[in-house]
Amino acid sequence: xxxxxxxxxxxxxxxxxxxxxxxxxxxxxxxxxxxxxxxxxxxxxxxxxxxxxxxxxxxxxxxxxxxxxxxxxxxxxxxxxxxxxxxxxxxxxxxxxxxxxxxxxxxxxxxxxxxxxxxxxxxxxxxxxxxxxxxxxxxxxxxxxxxxxxxxxxxxxxxxxxxxxxxxxxxxxxxxxxxxxxxxxxxxxxxxxxxxxxxxxxxxx
Amino acid sequence: xxxxxxxxxxxxxxxxxxxxxxxxxxxxxxxxxxxxxxxxxxxxxxxxxxxxxxxxxxxxxxxxxxxxxxxxxxxxxxxxxxxxxxxxxxxxxxxxxxxxxxxxxxxxxxxxxxxxxxxxxxxxxxxxxxxxxxxxxxxxxxxxxxxxxxxxxxxxxxxxxxxxxxxxxxxxxxxxxxxxxxxxxxxxxxxxxxxxxxxxxxxxx
DNA sequence: CCTTGACGAGACTAACAGTCTCGGTACAAA
DNA sequence: TTTGTACCGAGACTGTTAGTCTCGTCAAGG
Numbered sequence: 016x017x018x019x020x021x022x023x024x025x026x027x028x029x030x031x032x033x034x035x036x037x038x039x040x041x042x043x044x045x046x047x048x049x050x051x052x053x054x055x056x057x058x059x060x061x062x063x064x065x066x067x068x069x070x071x072x073x074x075x076x077x078x079x080x081x082x083x084x085x086x087x088x089x090x091x092x093x094x095x096x097x098x099x100x101x102x103x104x105x106x107x108x109x110x111x112x113x114x115x116x117x118x119x120x121x122x123x124x125x126x127x128x129x130x131x132x133x134x135x136x137x138x139x140x141x142x143x144x145x146x147x148x149x150x151x152x153x154x155x156x157x158x159x160x161x162x163x164x165x166x167x168x169x170x171x172x173x174x175x176x177x178x179x180x181x182x183x184x185x186x187x188x189x190x191x192x193x194x195x196x197x198x199x200x201x202x203x204x205x206x207x208x209x210x211x212x213x214x215x216x217x218x219x220x
Numbered sequence: 221x222x223x224x225x226x227x228x229x230x231x232x233x234x235x236x237x238x239x240x241x242x243x244x245x246x247x248x249x250x251x252x253x254x255x256x257x258x259x260x261x262x263x264x265x266x267x268x269x270x271x272x273x274x275x276x277x278x279x280x281x282x283x284x285x286x287x288x289x290x291x292x293x294x295x296x297x298x299x300x301x302x303x304x305x306x307x308x309x310x311x312x313x314x315x316x317x318x319x320x321x322x323x324x325x326x327x328x329x330x331x332x333x334x335x336x337x338x339x340x341x342x343x344x345x346x347x348x349x350x351x352x353x354x355x356x357x358x359x360x361x362x363x364x365x366x367x368x369x370x371x372x373x374x375x376x377x378x379x380x381x382x383x384x385x386x387x388x389x390x391x392x393x394x395x396x397x398x399x400x401x402x403x404x405x406x407x408x409x410x411x412x413x414x415x416x417x418x419x420x421x422x423x424x425x
Numbered sequence: 426c427c428t429t430g431a432c433g434a435g436a437c438t439a440a441c442a443g444t445c446t447c448g449g450t451a452c453a454a455a
Numbered sequence: 456t457t458t459g460t461a462c463c464g465a466g467a468c469t470g471t472t473a474g475t476c477t478c479g480t481c482a483a484g485g
Binding site: 266 | 485
């Protein structure tokens, strides 16, 4: 059994309320806070579970009792901090909705402490199948939101009937991740403006 | 001193030709071949240096005598196999040149044994600063080639004078890497067609 | 034939993920 | 109050891997 974040929240047993000591909420918070701090301060070297446990003043087993892997802790810490959803706006204009979506995406990833933590998380995901799958699921929900937004615009006649929405989505998230991970070009508001116009109208300025 | 691949080719000493036993060319080939084979057959688990050395019938120190890190061996093996350059075509039509470039890029990464090896290499680069820098340098040359192609088209009046070439490049390589690494959508010729038209003329079909 | 440096083999160190165990502690039911 | 259960911090332990070091050997030249 897993909650909306993919975390394990299976109760110890069905049909028996609970016996014994309860989960220490302070320890949970300390672990998430320590994980986020280490993720944020990571200078490229991987964040270790020992370091998280030590920084949280917690035994390593307490981490593994509540999370299935290191990646799960890191992802949970980042989601916890992100405050969740970027709302999908509905202004009635495809151009405005899309521009708001792209700007929010760029801003959300750009502002500290998200940026270094997210980069560190991607590095971890490269070697952690478990974490990679969780991130794939998380990003799929964002792609779906963008798909809805574009489909509304197409139905409203602001995009050709046979427009390739999947390609537009991949152009937007492709540019985002490519620039975010390589860091060779900015993800500022000017870039969001130009990307919005480019995917809707081509390279005309 | 490094050659065009970033490999260490520093001679042992200046001003002294060479004494002692020479480098075993057969061992070099065996290492590169073994590395490529393991990279190709990798099922997601990382390729280890011990495995490369064992498969090549070579001591591990022989690997580290000629390459600075595991990542360097893997990158060298892939470059060695790629046969190098995708030529930049010049048909006189921006659309045709760009389409050829994109198709060649998609095909080059797609056909085995490149695809699994390249994906494994990206995974390694996530934890290997040395390798990440080499890959950045390698991809920068491809971006530069694409930039030249687009600049020619712009100078020929096939793109607006103030078109954002950097954004077009990032849309192309962004879509490529995003789809290549996530694998949620194909990188076939149809996709190349649509991407070419999309970056040049917007979502009209 | 002697010096130099590459070679195969493999021991060794240092990290790190994840498991296991221990003595102790909170909580609730009996 | 007693007793059983599950969580707690601590840290030992296993297994894997990158990279280093050392050994005895082998080839190329002076």
